Amino acid sequence: GENVEQHPSTLSVQEGDSAVIKCTYSDSASNYFPWYKQELGKGPQLIIDIRSNVGEKKDQRIAVTLNKTAKHFSLHITETQPEDSAVYFCAASTAGGSQGNLIFGKGTKLSVKP
Amino acid sequence: GAGVSQSPSNKVTEKGKDVELRCDPISGHTALYWYRQSLGQGLEFLIYFQGNSAPDKSGLPSDRFSAERTGGSVSTLTIQRTQQEDSAVYLCASSLYPRGRGETQYFGPGTRLLVL
Numbered sequence: 712g713e714n715v716e717q718h719p720s721t722l723s724v725q726e727g728d729s730a731v732i733k734c735t736y737s738d739s740a741s742n743y744f745p746w747y748k749q750e751l752g753k754g755p756q757l758i759i760d761i762r763s764n765v766g767e768k769k770d771q772r773i774a775v776t777l778n779k780t781a782k783h784f785s786l787h788i789t790e791t792q793p794e795d796s797a798v799y800f801c802a803a804s805t806a807g808g809s810q811g812n813l814i815f816g817k818g819t820k821l822s823v824k825p
Numbered sequence: 826g827a828g829v830s831q832s833p834s835n836k837v838t839e840k841g842k843d844v845e846l847r848c849d850p851i852s853g854h855t856a857l858y859w860y861r862q863s864l865g866q867g868l869e870f871l872i873y874f875q876g877n878s879a880p881d882k883s884g885l886p887s888d889r890f891s892a893e894r895t896g897g898s899v900s901t902l903t904i905q906r907t908q909q910e911d912s913a914v915y916l917c918a919s920s921l922y923p924r925g926r927g928e929t930q931y932f933g934p935g936t937r938l939l940v941l
Contacts, residue, residue: 717867743927754829754916754932755868762927800867804927811925812884815867 713738715803717816725824730791732819734801735783741803744784745813746775749798758799759786791823827851829933831917837939838907846902846936850919858930859892859902862914871915874900875923907940914938 714737724730736744742763747755761768761775761784768775772791777784784803788795798820802813830849838844850857859871870884874894885891889907894900904911914937918930 715867745929747932752934754918754934756932757929760927760929802868805925811923811927812870812873812881813868813924813930814870817865817867 713741713803713805713814715801715814715816717801717819719819720817721820721822723822723824724791726791726793728791730788730795730821730823732786732799732801732821733783734785734803734816735781736803736814737782738803738805739779739782740805743804744775744777745802746786747800747802747815749800749818751797755800788821791821793823793825796821796823829917829919829931831915831933831936833936834934835937835939837941839941840909841906843903843905844907844938846904846915846938848900848902848917848933850898850900850917851921851931852898854919854921854931855897856920856923856928857894857900858918858920858924859900860916860918861886862916862935864913868916871902873924904938907938909940912938912940 717734745760748758749755774787798818801816804813832847857874860868873881889905892902914935916935918932920928922928
């Protein structure tokens with residue numbers, strides 16, 4: 712089955728710097744890759760997703776890139792702000808199949824220091 | 826509109842007791858998921874409901890865990906004879922369409938379960 716590895720487990724940056732979180736997946740059939748942000752005491756919230764027919768997607772300060780050949784995808788946050796501090800999870804699934812469960816990475820705790 | 830709600834938000838119980846956790850999905854969402862999140866870990870899939878179809882129970886860790894979804898809406902996750910290793914955050918999510926279509930899952934705030 713699918714396995715998703717996420718690195719780093721913790722990341723500390725200064726406000727205004729960029730942050731990059733990387734994930735690798737094992738199942739070449741996976742074609743849907745969402746990123747979730749989880750703030751303390753809350754459930755995860757989708758912040759951006761990408762499908763396998765796209766190599767990059769941007770939404771304001773957030774971007775995600777996908778390399779299907781290498782089976783890895785990354786989250787990029789530019790001009791970080793203290794409110795970006797949270798745990799970020801990547802996930803992968805095989806959209807279009809009868810299964811399609813999201814398999815999550817173990818999370819990255821991002822701390823943005825003012 | 827209202828998001829996914831879960832109750833209770835926190836639950837402390839003694840080892841060996843049964844607990845029931847409730848999830849109210851977003852109105853009209855046909856798919857409902859339960860996940861378990863242990864400290865420092867990712868989200869572990871437990872069970873999936875879709876409409877009136879038989880649920881996918883492949884993620885349930887033992888026969889002490891069960892779940893039901895009444896009327897295609899509210900779901901209850903039951904843990905019988907709780908053990909300390911059951912301590913975790915239990916998250917519920919719903920989506921408009923069935924899994925396998927790259928549908929966004931909307932998560933509730935979770936129930937934090939502590940088994941003493």
